[in-house]
Amino acid sequence: MDSEKRDIRFDLKIIASWIEPGSRVLDLGCGEGTLLHYLREHRQVVGTGIEQHEAEVAACIAKGLTVLQGDLNQEVLDYPDRAFDYVILSQTLQQVYRPRALITSLMRIGSRVIVSFPNFSHWSIRLQVLIKGMAPKNQQLPYDWYNSPNIRVITLKDFRRFVGDLGFKVIDEAPINTQNQDRYGSIVRFLPNLRATYGIFMIGRGDETKKCKEG
Amino acid sequence: MIVEKQFFTFARNKPMVLECGARLGPVTIAYETLGSLDEERKNAILVLHALSGDSHMAGRYSERDPKPGWWDIMIGPGKAIDTDRYFVVCSNIIGGCMGSTGPSSTNPSTRRPYGLDFPVVTIGDMVRAQKALIKHLGIERLFAVIGGSLGGMQVLEWSLRYPGMVRSAIPLATTARHSALAIAFNEVARQAIMADPNWQGGNYYGGARPNLGLAVARMIGHITYLSDEAMRRKFGRRLQDRTDLSFKLDVDFQVESYLRYQGKKFVDRFDANSFLYITKAADYFDVEEQHGGGSIVKAFSKARAKFLVVSFTSDWLYPTYQSRELVQAMKKNGLDVSFCEIEADWGHDAFLLPNERLSSLIKGFLECVGRGL
Numbered sequence: 001m002d003s004e005k006r007d008i009r010f011d012l013k014i015i016a017s018w019i020e021p022g023s024r025v026l027d028l029g030c031g032e033g034t035l036l037h038y039l040r041e042h043r044q045v046v047g048t049g050i051e052q053h054e055a056e057v058a059a060c061i062a063k064g065l066t067v068l069q070g071d072l073n074q075e076v077l078d079y080p081d082r083a084f085d086y087v088i089l090s091q092t093l094q095q096v097y098r099p100r101a102l103i104t105s106l107m108r109i110g111s112r113v114i115v116s117f118p119n120f121s122h123w124s125i126r127l128q129v130l131i132k133g134m135a136p137k138n139q140q141l142p143y144d145w146y147n148s149p150n151i152r153v154i155t156l157k158d159f160r161r162f163v164g165d166l167g168f169k170v171i172d173e174a175p176i177n178t179q180n181q182d183r184y185g186s187i188v189r190f191l192p193n194l195r196a197t198y199g200i201f202m203i204g205r206g207d208e209t210k211k212c213k214e215g
Numbered sequence: 216m217i218v219e220k221q222f223f224t225f226a227r228n229k230p231m232v233l234e235c236g237a238r239l240g241p242v243t244i245a246y247e248t249l250g251s252l253d254e255e256r257k258n259a260i261l262v263l264h265a266l267s268g269d270s271h272m273a274g275r276y277s278e279r280d281p282k283p284g285w286w287d288i289m290i291g292p293g294k295a296i297d298t299d300r301y302f303v304v305c306s307n308i309i310g311g312c313m314g315s316t317g318p319s320s321t322n323p324s325t326r327r328p329y330g331l332d333f334p335v336v337t338i339g340d341m342v343r344a345q346k347a348l349i350k351h352l353g354i355e356r357l358f359a360v361i362g363g364s365l366g367g368m369q370v371l372e373w374s375l376r377y378p379g380m381v382r383s384a385i386p387l388a389t390t391a392r393h394s395a396l397a398i399a400f401n402e403v404a405r406q407a408i409m410a411d412p413n414w415q416g417g418n419y420y421g422g423a424r425p426n427l428g429l430a431v432a433r434m435i436g437h438i439t440y441l442s443d444e445a446m447r448r449k450f451g452r453r454l455q456d457r458t459d460l461s462f463k464l465d466v467d468f469q470v471e472s473y474l475r476y477q478g479k480k481f482v483d484r485f486d487a488n489s490f491l492y493i494t495k496a497a498d499y500f501d502v503e504e505q506h507g508g509g510s511i512v513k514a515f516s517k518a519r520a521k522f523l524v525v526s527f528t529s530d531w532l533y534p535t536y537q538s539r540e541l542v543q544a545m546k547k548n549g550l551d552v553s554f555c556e557i558e559a560d561w562g563h564d565a566f567l568l569p570n571e572r573l574s575s576l577i578k579g580f581l582e583c584v585g586r587g588l
Contacts, residue, residue: 048551054572057555061523062575064583068542068554078546 008038010178010185014200015088015114018172019043023085026050026110028072029092033060040065048084050075073102079109086112091198093117094150100166107168107205116200119175121155123194139179140197156192156199163203172202216274216291216298218247218284220314225347237334241323244348245270245314246306249290250298252354259354260296260581261345262286262305263362263369265567266436266493267485269313272305273298288569295574296581301358308369309344310336310493312486319420319486331417336492338365338500342372349380356380359581360520363387363566364533365493368500371541375506378519383584385523385577387566388530390537391502391511391544397532400439401494404432408487417488429487430478437477442529442562446470515544521587522552523580525573527565553580 007013012035019025021043027036030049033056039045049067051057060067068075073096076087087110089102094117096102106113118140128136135145143150156175163170175192176199178185188196223244225231230240247270252259262272264285273290275283290296290303307315310333318333325332349357360373360381367389374384390397411428413419441449450470454460457467466472507514522545526538535556545552557572559565566573 046551054555054558058557058572058576061553061555062579064579064586066521066551066553068546068552069556070539070554075546078543080547080549083549 007183008034010182011116011176011198011200012038012090014174014176015090015116016043018114018202019045019086021045024083026079026084026087028076028087028089030060030067032056033063033065033067035088035090036060036065036067037063073098076102076105076109081108082111084110086110086114088114090114090116091118094152094154096152099152099162103166107203112171112202112204114200114202115159116198117154117159118150119156119193119196119199120153121157121193122197156196159199159201163201167206168203169206170201171204174200176200216249217278218249218271218274218276220245220247220270220276222246222314223348223351225351231340231344233334233340234337235335239309239316239334242309242316242344242347243314243320244306244309244316244344246304246348247271247284249273249303250301252302252352256354257356258300258358259302259304259349259352260359260361261349261357261373262290262296262303263345263360263366264305264308265362265364265366266497267481268366269311270305270307271313272303285567289574289577295578296361297578301581304349304352306345306348308341308493310341310489310496312489315344317486318417318488318492328420330420330488333488333492335495337496338368338372339376339505341496342369342376345369345373346377346380356382359383359385359584361385361387361577364389364563365497368497371502372500374518374520374522375502375514378517381520383522383580384520385525385580386541387525387573388527388533388563390533391541392500392504393498394537397439398498400435400532401498404435405491405494407431407435408491414487419487424482425487426482429482429485429490430475432487432490433478433481434474437474439532440562440564442531442560444529444560445562448560449473511540511544512547515548515550518545518548518550520550521584522550523576524552524554525566525576526556527559527561527563528556529560530563530565532563
C-alpha cells in the first residue's frame with residue numbers, strides 16, 4: 001500500500017487528471033491496480049479492472065478493487081453499451097493483435113477511451129535504425145525483435161490517423177517525455193512525434209467533440 | 216474456540232410449502248454461530264456448506280474435541296472470515312442428516328423416520344428455510360453469503376431469491392446448473408445406494424444400513440472432487456502395503472485404499488437417504504430456468520449484491536467456464552463482480568484446503584464491502 005500513497009507514474013498521473021470525479025472507469029490490463037487504486041482514492045471513481053495474470057488479479061481483489069481475470073479482448077464484449085464513462089488502455093495497444101476491433105468495442109462500452117503507448121518515432125529509435133541498422137531497443141522497448149510482446153509499431157502520427165479512419169475524434173492528447181516506471185516527466189509541446197517517448201490520447205465519438213470543446 | 220450446536224424449529228402450525236408442492240412441518244434447523252452481532256445488526260455472514268458438510272464450520276465442541284469444523288482454516292479470530300469482526304452463521308441444510316429436518320428425522324404423522332416419504336427438496340427450499348433462521352436471529356440484511364460447490368449454489372440462490380437481503384456474495388467452485396457430466400456422476404452414486412439390498416426402498420432405519428452402497432457413492436464423489444493431476448501426485452500407481460501385484464481382487468493400489476477408506480469413514484457419519492435427496496437437489500438446481508425463464512442474463516437482473524466469483528484450474532466437476540458464465544451474466548447486468556481463477560492441483564476440493572490466495576481474496580473483498588457501509 002505504501003507505494004500507492006506515494007506518487008504514481010507520470011503517465012498515469014496525466015491519465016488520472018483527465019478523469020472526472022465520480023465517473024465509471026474500466027482499466028484494461030490493470031496489473032496490480034495502481035491506477036485504479038489511485039483513482040478510487042483521489043477521483044472517487046467506480047472502477048473495474050481486467051487483468052490476465054492470477055497473482056495480479058489476486059493482489060487487486062485483496063486491495064478491495066473490483067477486478068476480473070481474463071483476456072481483455074474477450075472480456076470487453078460482455079459489457080452493455082456505454083457501461084463506462086472512461087475505458088483506459090494504458091501501454092497495452094502495442095501488444096494487441098487486432099487493434100481496430102478492440103478500439104471499436106471499447107468505444108461501444110465507453111463514452112471516452114484513453115489510450116497510451118510508446119512512441120516508435122522517437123528520435124533515439126530513428127537513430128538506432130538509421131545508424132546501427134538494427135531493430136531498436138531502449139528503456140521503453142527493452143526487447144529483441146524475436147521475443148518482444150510489442151507486435152505493433154505505433155507512432156503518434158499513425159495513431160491520430162487510425163482514430164480518424166475509425167470515425168472517432170481525438171479529444172485530448174499528451175505527448176510526454178518520461179522513462180519507463182518514472183514518476184517524473186514532462187509534456188512535449190515542440191515536435192512531439194520526434195521527441196515524446198509516450199503518447200496518451202483521449203478519444204471520443206465525432207459528435208461529442210464539439211460539445212466537449214465548447215464546454 | 217468452543218461452539219455449540221443450536222436448533223431452531225419453525226413451521227409448527229403452518230407447514231412450509233415446498234417447491235414440489237408438498238408440505239413440510241415442523242422444520243428444525245441445526246445451526247452454529249461465531250462472533251457477535253453488532254448493535255446495528257449489519258455484520259452477519261452466512262456460510263453455506265457443501266454436500267457432506269454441516270453446521271460445524273469452525274471451532275470445536277469441547278476442549279477435548281480432536282477435530283475442528285470443516286472450514287476452520289478460513290473462519291476464526293484474525294482469519295479471512297474474522298470472527299472478531301463478523302457474526303458468522305452456518306446451518307445444516309434441510310434434507311440433511313446433521314440435525315436439520317431430513318429423511319432420517321421423525322415424521323410427525325407416523326412417528327417413524329420419514330424415509331422416502333420425505334418430499335424432494337430443492338436448493339430454493341433450503342434457502343427459504345435458512346431465511347426463516349436469519350429472520351429469527353433478527354438479521355434484516357446479510358453482510359455476506361459465502362459457500363463453495365453446493366454451498367455456492369445456495370449463495371447464488373440467496374442473491375437471486377432475496378436480493379434485498381444480500382449485501383455481498385462469494386460463490387466458490389460452483390455452477391449455475393449441473394452439466395450432464397455432474398448429473399451422471401450423481402446418478403451412478405444414487406444407483407450404488409439404491410442397489411444395496413440393505414437400502415430397502417429407504418426403510419432401513421432401525422436395521423442394517425446400506426453402508427456398501429453409500430461407501431461406493433462416496434468413492435465416486437471423491438473421484439470427482441480430485442483431478443487427474445491431484446491423483447497422479449497423491450497416488451500415482453503406487454501400491455498399498457505391498458511390493459508386487461497380488462493377482463487377487465484385493466486392494467493393490469494406494470488410490471483404491473484411499474477411496475475405500477473415504478467410503479468407510481463416510482458411512483459412520485452420513486445418512487444414505489440424505490445423500491439421495493441432496494444430490495437430487497443439486498441436479499435440479501438451474502438458475503436459468505428457475506430465475507430467468509431460460510436466460511441466465513435475465514436471471515441475474517434480479518441480483519443486487521457485490522460478487523466475488525472464484526474457480527480453480529483443476530476443478531473438472533464445475534470447470535472454470537461455468538464460473539465465467541456466471542460472471543458474464545453479472546457483467547451484462549452491470550453488477551459489481553470480481554473474478555479470479557486460482558491455479559490449484561487439488562481439483563474441486565481445493566476450496567476446502569488451505570490456500571493463502573483464497574484467504575487473501577476473501578479477506579480483501581470483505582474489507583472492501585465493509586468500507587461501503
